[in-house]
Structures are given as structure tokens and as C-alpha cells.
Amino acid sequence: MTALFTADDLTHATGGVMTKPFHATGISIDSRTVSPGDLFIALATDTGDGHAHVAEALQKGAAGAMVHREDAVPDEAALLVVRNTQAALTELGAFARTRFEGAVVAVTGSVGKTTTKEMLRTALSACGPTHAAAASYNNHWGVPLTLARMPPDAAYAVVEIGMNHPGEIAPLANLAAPDVAIITSIAGAHLGHMGSLEAIADEKASILPAILQGGAAVLPADSPQLERLRHAVPHGVAIVTFGDSDLRGVRHDADGSDIHAIVCGADIKANFCGTEIRFRLNAPGRHMVMNALATLNAAHCLGADISLCARALETFSPVAGRGARRPILGGTATLLDESYNASGASMRAALAVLRLLPATRRVAVLGDMLELGDHSAREHADLADAVSDSADLLYACGPWMKYLFNAVAAEKIGLHAPDSTALAPAVCAAVRAGDAVLVKGSLGSRMRVVVDALEKASG
Ligand SMILES: Nc1ncnc2c1ncn2[C@@H]1O[C@H](COP(=O)(O)OP(=O)(O)O)[C@@H](O)[C@H]1O
Ligand SMILES: [Mg+2]
Numbered sequence: 001m002t003a004l005f006t007a008d009d010l011t012h013a014t015g016g017v018m019t020k021p022f023h024a025t026g027i028s029i030d031s032r033t034v035s036p037g038d039l040f041i042a043l044a045t046d047t048g049d050g051h052a053h054v055a056e057a058l059q060k061g062a063a064g065a066m067v068h069r070e071d072a073v074p075d076e077a078a079l080l081v082v083r084n085t086q087a088a089l090t091e092l093g094a095f096a097r098t099r100f101e102g103a104v105v106a107v108t109g110s111v112g113k114t115t116t117k118e119m120l121r122t123a124l125s126a127c128g129p130t131h132a133a134a135a136s137y138n139n140h141w142g143v144p145l146t147l148a149r150m151p152p153d154a155a156y157a158v159v160e161i162g163m164n165h166p167g168e169i170a171p172l173a174n175l176a177a178p179d180v181a182i183i184t185s186i187a188g189a190h191l192g193h194m195g196s197l198e199a200i201a202d203e204k205a206s207i208l209p210a211i212l213q214g215g216a217a218v219l220p221a222d223s224p225q226l227e228r229l230r231h232a233v234p235h236g237v238a239i240v241t242f243g244d245s246d247l248r249g250v251r252h253d254a255d256g257s258d259i260h261a262i263v264c265g266a267d268i269k270a271n272f273c274g275t276e277i278r279f280r281l282n283a284p285g286r287h288m289v290m291n292a293l294a295t296l297n298a299a300h301c302l303g304a305d306i307s308l309c310a311r312a313l314e315t316f317s318p319v320a321g322r323g324a325r326r327p328i329l330g331g332t333a334t335l336l337d338e339s340y341n342a343s344g345a346s347m348r349a350a351l352a353v354l355r356l357l358p359a360t361r362r363v364a365v366l367g368d369m370l371e372l373g374d375h376s377a378r379e380h381a382d383l384a385d386a387v388s389d390s391a392d393l394l395y396a397c398g399p400w401m402k403y404l405f406n407a408v409a410a411e412k413i414g415l416h417a418p419d420s421t422a423l424a425p426a427v428c429a430a431v432r433a434g435d436a437v438l439v440k441g442s443l444g445s446r447m448r449v450v451v452d453a454l455e456k457a458s459g
Contacts, residue, residue: 036061093144109184128155138162187345367441368398
């Protein structure tokens with residue numbers, strides 16, 4: 001395999017010193033998933049210190065390890081010794097970005113980043129070799145890792161950029177130096193840390209000055225924050241918007257009578273610079289349509305063939321935990337797995353999908369939305385209308401979901417439990433043939449427990 005980084009690249013990029021020369025065919029920060037030939041980077045984080053796993057990584061075939069301490073590593077090991085491994089990872093990412101001659105698309109937004117990243121991977125792959133992070137790698141280590149892993153000869157790279165706190169996006173955006181940046185949406189995720197929607201918009205907008213001259217910003221036309229975002233786009237960068245007005249028609253083809261919910265999707269007719277594109281998305285819901293429009297607009301800005309991209313999007317399926325649908329109860333009921341995360345906007349989006357799914361009864365199984373700070377009680381109670389519109393029955397868990405539980409009509413009440421482990425058996429007992437079951441909550445609410453229980457109960 002050709003080297004991703006030669007020995008010279010590694011020392012040049014990081015200013016580090018090698019105990020013996022080695023090159024790397026890949027990059028790993030996790031000794032459990034190291035591949036032969038990788039550079040293993042010993043990151044020190046709140047959750048653990050990679051230096052303790054250097055020996056294991058080398059034993060699994062890592063070409064060498066990047067460290068900033070040598071006390072915990074085997075004698076004679078191939079090491080790249082740097083001052084700080086996090087900083088050196090960032091330098092490797094910058095090195096990889098500088099030599100990259102393909103186009104980079106960066107994706108940020110309150111919701112829909114990972115889904116849009118995956119749509120871009122699917123769409124752009126039809127036009128040329130495309131690199132994208134394996135998972136939702138959008139933070140101070142995820143972004144440089146994604147860039148460092150970027151094959152120099154790829155045509156396209158897709159980088160997800162996220163935030164929990166103000167100031168996090170700008171340095172990551174500068175590192176990615178995107179040709180095109182997408183802001184998927186501005187909504188109240190992480191309201192607790194950010195205070196207001198305007199503050200959230202300003203933080204997302206901090207991706208925009210990093211767009212390269214001649215590039216483009218792809219912005220959500222229907223966001224009340226659009227003008228705020230526009231103002232942050234530098235001169236020399238085009239502004240492209242996506243939204244409902246681009247659509248010439250969307251037909252969701254589940255009509256409530258067909259239990260084969262797994263084929264439920266959307267037929268989309270959209271307008272791009274005067275050309276009509278028609279394609280089918282195997283993912284129902286307005287939010288999925290919007291993510292697809294953002295994807296096609298970004299591809300268009302890069303000069304990619306959007307007919308090819310649209311055809312490729314027909315093979316897209318929602319990402320695990322983010323709208324993936326699976327049959328349960330021997331195929332007589334449908335699970336809508338949204339267990340990966342939740343905010344007010346994504347709860348509404350998922351409940352709207354629940355309503356579209358063909359079923360004789362719709363069950364919402366919801367866990368707490370976290371990180372909403374002082375807004376928590378209201379954000380939960382405010383979901384009552386969306387639940388009433390979409391669900392026949394509500395099962396809920398967690399202290400904040402109590403506010404929603406208390407706000408919905410009595411005939412919709414299933415059960416409220418302290419946590420997902422306590423809720424799971426009740427949900428399994430309640431679900432029956434003909435149901436569509438939405439399971440959603442923040443990752444910390446561990447709604448995956450309910451998903452696993454439903455799948456186990458289904459055999
Ligand atoms: N454009 C969108 N608008 C609203 N909700 C969305 C959108 N795209 C995805 N979602 C919802 O948000 C959840 C998280 O999606 P994901 O793509 O992982 O976003 P992120 O990476 O920004 O956290 C999904 O489960 C889905 O319910
Ligand atoms: Mg994500």
C-alpha cells in the first residue's frame with residue numbers, strides 16, 4: 001500500500017523526532033481498531049490516555065506511534081515524539097489539507113450534519129473518489145483526523161464540523177479550508193450553552209469566513225437566520241440557498257394503508273438553475289428532502305454532474321440511529337430508529353416522519369433531550385402539539401420528558417419511566433402488529449436500550 005505519510009512527511013508536518021524511520025498507510029487514535037501500517041496517535045483526553053495503549057497498537061501492526069511521553073512505551077519502539085499529540089494531529093491535518101488538490105466540502109448546522117455528510121459521500125462518489133469521515137467526527141480531534149486520513153488523490157472530501165461551545169467552529173473551519181460550506185439548519189440544539197438562536201447562528205456562521213475565494217456558501221433559505229448568515233459570507237464567495245421554493249413537487253408515497261413501510265420514501269422534483277431534476281429518496285420527511293437539496297447544491301457549486309449525484313442519492317439510506325427503518329415483530333411492524341440524538345428540531349422532524357409511515361397505530365417512545373439548560377422544561381413541553389399530530393401513544397422516560405408527558409392528552413398516555421432500561425419492557429409489551437414505533441432521545445438518554453429490546457423481542 002502506498003504511504004499516506006512518508007517518514008519525511010510525518011517529521012516535517014509535526015516537527016517531531018523519530019526513534020527510527022517509518023511511514024504510515026493510515027491513521028488511528030484507537031488501539032482497538034488499529035490496522036497494520038497505521039500511525040497510532042496517543043491522544044490524552046478526559047476519557048483516557050492513549051499512551052497506555054501504545055504497546056497494544058504496535059503489537060497489532062501499527063507502523064509506529066506518535067507520543068508526547070516515552071515512559072509508558074516499549075523499548076526499541078518506532079516512535080514519533082512530539083510536544084503534544086493533539087497539536088501534532090492538527091498539524092498532520094493541516095499538512096494533508098495543504099497538499100490536497102481535490103475539493104473540500106464542510107458541513108455544519110444544528111441538525112442534519114452527519115446525514116448530509118453521508119448524502120454528500122453517496123452523491124459525490126458517483127463523480128469521483130470521495131473521502132468522508134467514517135462517523136460523526138466533527139470536533140477538535142475528529143476534524144483533523146478526517147483531514148489527516150484524506151487520500152491525496154481523492155477528488156472530493158467531506159468534513160463535518162460541530163460545536164458545543166462558542167468559538168469551536170472557526171479554528172476547525174480554517175483547518176478544513178473548504179471550497180464549499182453547507183449550513184444545514186439553525187435550531188435550538190445546545191441552547192443551554194449558547195443562550196439564543198442568534199448566538200447559535202453566529203457560531204455556525206463562523207464557518208463562512210474560512211471558505212476559499214471562488215468557493216460557495218450553501219445556506220438554508222427558510223431559516224429566519226438567513227440574513228445573519230448571509231452577512232458573514234466574505235466577498236469573493238458565492239451564496240447559494242436551498243429550501244422549499246426550489247421544490248416543484250414532493251410526493252411521500254406511504255399512504256397509511258400499506259404496511260410495507262420499509263419502501264416509504266419521497267419522490268422529489270427540484271429546480272436547479274433552471275433545470276428540473278427528478279429523483280427518489282429512500283428517506284421520508286421534509287428534513288431529508290432539505291438535506292438532499294443542500295447536497296445537490298454543494299455538488300453543483302463544485303461543478304459535479306448533479307444528474308449523476310441525484311441518481312446516486314436514490315441509493316442513500318438513513319444513517320443508523322438517525323432515521324433508519326427496520327421491520328420488527330416478524331415484519332408486521334416498523335421501527336424508526338432515531339436513538340442517536342435529539343433536539344427540538346430533530347424531534348419535530350422525526351415525529352413528522354412517524355406520521356408519514358404507513359401504520360394502523362403510531363407509537364412515540366421518547367427520552368430526554370439534553371444540553372438545553374434553562375430551556376429544558378419548555379422545550380420538552382412544547383413538543384406536545386407535534387406528538388398529538390403524529391402519535392397515537394406516547395411512552396417516555398427521563399425527568400425532562402415528564403414535562404411533555406404531562407402536557408399531552410390523556411388518551412395518548414402510555415407510560416413514563418425514570419430511564420430507558422425501566423421503559424423498555426413496557427414498550428415491548430405494548431407494541432403490536434401494524435404499529436410504527438419511533439424511538440428517539442439524546443445519546444445520553446440511552447434510547448438504544450429500547451431499540452435493542454424491541455429487536456430482541458422480535459427475534
Ligand atoms: N435537516 C434536518 N432538520 C431537522 N432535523 C434533522 C435534519 N437532518 C436530520 N435531522 C434529525 O436530526 C437527527 C440527527 O441527525 P444527524 O444527521 O446525525 O445530525 P448532526 O450530525 O447534526 O447531529 C436525526 O435523527 C434526525 O432526526
Ligand atoms: Mg453528527
